[in-house]
Every structure is written in structure tokens, then in C-alpha cells.
Amino acid sequence: MRFLVCLMFLVSNAAAVQDLSGKMLLFPQQTDTAHVRLTPLKTSIGAATVCHRSFTNLKRDHNLFSMSSQSFDNEFLLFYDFTNNEMEVHVKNQKAEYGGLDYKPNTWHSLCTTWDSGSGLVQLWFNGRPLIKNYLSAQSNLTDNPIIILGQEQDSHGGRFNIKQCFLGMMTDVHMWDYVLSACEIEKYVSELSFTPGNVLNWAALEFEIFERVLIDNKQCTVSKLSIVGWECLSNIYLII
Numbered sequence: 309m310r311f312l313v314c315l316m317f318l319v320s321n322a323a324a325v326q327d328l329s330g331k332m333l334l335f336p337q338q339t340d341t342a343h344v345r346l347t348p349l350k351t352s353i354g355a356a357t358v359c360h361r362s363f364t365n366l367k368r369d370h371n372l373f374s375m376s377s378q379s380f381d382n383e384f385l386l387f388y389d390f391t392n393n394e395m396e397v398h399v400k401n402q403k404a405e406y407g408g409l410d411y412k413p414n415t416w417h418s419l420c421t422t423w424d425s426g427s428g429l430v431q432l433w434f435n436g437r438p439l440i441k442n443y444l445s446a447q448s449n450l451t452d453n454p455i456i457i458l459g460q461e462q463d464s465h466g467g468r469f470n471i472k473q474c475f476l477g478m479m480t481d482v483h484m485w486d487y488v489l490s491a492c493e494i495e496k497y498v499s500e501l502s503f504t505p506g507n508v509l510n511w512a513a514l515e516f517e518i519f520e521r522v523l524i525d526n527k528q529c530t531v532s533k534l535s536i537v538g539w540e541c542l543s544n545i546y547l548i549i
């Protein structure tokens with residue numbers, strides 16, 4: 309009997325948190341409703357790194373990662389501005405723009421965004437390449453009941469989606485950490501080597517809820533071009549082996 313209770317507990321736990329390793333999310337339909345809501349493991353963090361890979365052929369603006377709070381609809385947002393070919397990073401409704409990117413359609417792209425409340429600096433890593441650091445917002449944590457959504461961009465806390473900003477395509481390997489990842493860790497993530505999984509969002513143990521038509525599919529090969537892992541990084545790996 310005790311064994312049975314224990315087993316039931318395990319089963320109900322497994323239903324809430326899923327290992328999405330080797331899987332991707334497929335957003336196949338233009339809507340202002342379909343989305344995925346992710347539950348973070350921590351809800352007040354003084355620094356952040358968000359990494360993910362995505363694939364789309366959209367010729368318009370689209371959301372890549374939307375975290376809202378009770379205070380700001382763009383508490384932490386990664387958004388593509390098609391008209392200006394700029395990747396936008398928003399923290400607490402402040403915006404930094406990264407232009408001149410080779411954001412090719414029908415290609416997997418790895419993006420990592422970092423922010424630290426001590427310095428207030430954000431930085432975007434585009435396919436493993438570090439871009440400039442911008443000052444956005446310092447001192448206060450990402451907090452205030454954060455709601456994290458993939459597929460739609462929040463203009464209110466958990467809602468007010470715009471069909472012209474929804475994501476269409478595939479997305480995988482979404483991780484979030486409560487610290488700024490080192491260059492070496494980002495290289496390992498981008499090259500799909502072993503890395504420390506996110507401690508705020510972990511793709512391999514993700515609590516999430518799907519609303520309407522978003523599908524889970526097997527991941528396709530995402531490394532289009534083998535990136536060169538820094539020597540220091542490689543030597544660390546050899547040491548571990």
C-alpha cells in the first residue's frame with residue numbers, strides 16, 4: 309500500500325514536469341490565442357540569461373520570449389522588428405536594439421540574452437557571437453508575479469496578444485538562468501555540447517501548459533554550421549573526460 313501511494317505521487321509529479329530533450333515546439337497557425345505558458349522555478353531574480361533556438365520564415369515582427377509582470381508588460385522580452393531588421397531586448401519596458409544581423413529565414417538560430425541588475429547591462433549573443441552591451445535597467449529584480457509566454461507577445465499581464473506579432477515556426481532548447489552565463493557556457497550551449505541547464509527554466513524538466521494549437525514534435529538537427537568552441541572551453545571538456 310505504501311508502495312502504491314509512492315508510485316502515484318511519482319506519476320502525478322511526472323505529468324506536471326516534462327523532459328523536452330530531443331523535442332521542439334511547433335507553432336503552425338497564425339492566431340492571437342495559441343501559446344505556451346512556462347512556469348519559472350524562481351520568481352525574483354537579480355540577473356538573467358535566456359537561451360533558445362528558433363526557426364521561422366516570418367516576414368513580419370514576431371515575439372521570441374515574453375515575460376510580463378504586474379508592473380511591466382515587457383518585464384523581459386525578446387522581439388524581432390522586421391521593418392528595421394533588429395532584434396529587440398526589453399527589460400522593464402526599456403528597449404535595446406540589435407541591428408545588422410544575418411537573421412536568415414528557414415534557418416535555426418541560437419539566441420542568448422543576458423541582463424544583470426547590478427550593472428543594468430544587457431547583451432545579446434547571436435548564433436554564438438557576442439554583440440554590444442547596452443544599459444537598460446538596474447537595481448530591481450525581475451519579479452512581481454512573472455508570466456512567461458512563448459508564441460504570443462503580452463501587452464498586459466498574461467494577455468492582450470496581437471496576431472501580427474505571434475510566432476510561427478519551431479522553437480527548442482529554452483533555458484533560463486538567474487545569472488549571466490560565461491562566454492564558455494554560451495559556446496557550449498550554442499554548439500549543443502553538455503552545459504549546466506537553466507535553474508529558472510530547464511528544457512529537460514519543464515513545467516508548462518499549452519493553449520490551443522501548439523504541438524510537440526521531434527527536434528530536427530539544429531546546428532547548421534559547427535561553431536568553433538574556444539580553446540579554453542575545449543580544454544575544460546578534455547579535462548572532464
Ligand SMILES: *[C@@H]1O[C@H](CO)[C@@H](O)[C@H](O)[C@H]1NC(C)=O
Nearest residue numbers: 352353354355449450451486
Ligand atoms: C533578487 O534576486 C536575488 C537572486 O538573484 C535574491 O537573492 C534576492 O532576494 C532578490 N531580491 C528581492 C528584493 O526579491
Ligand SMILES: [Ca+2]
Nearest residue numbers: 381382462463
Ligand atoms: Ca508587450
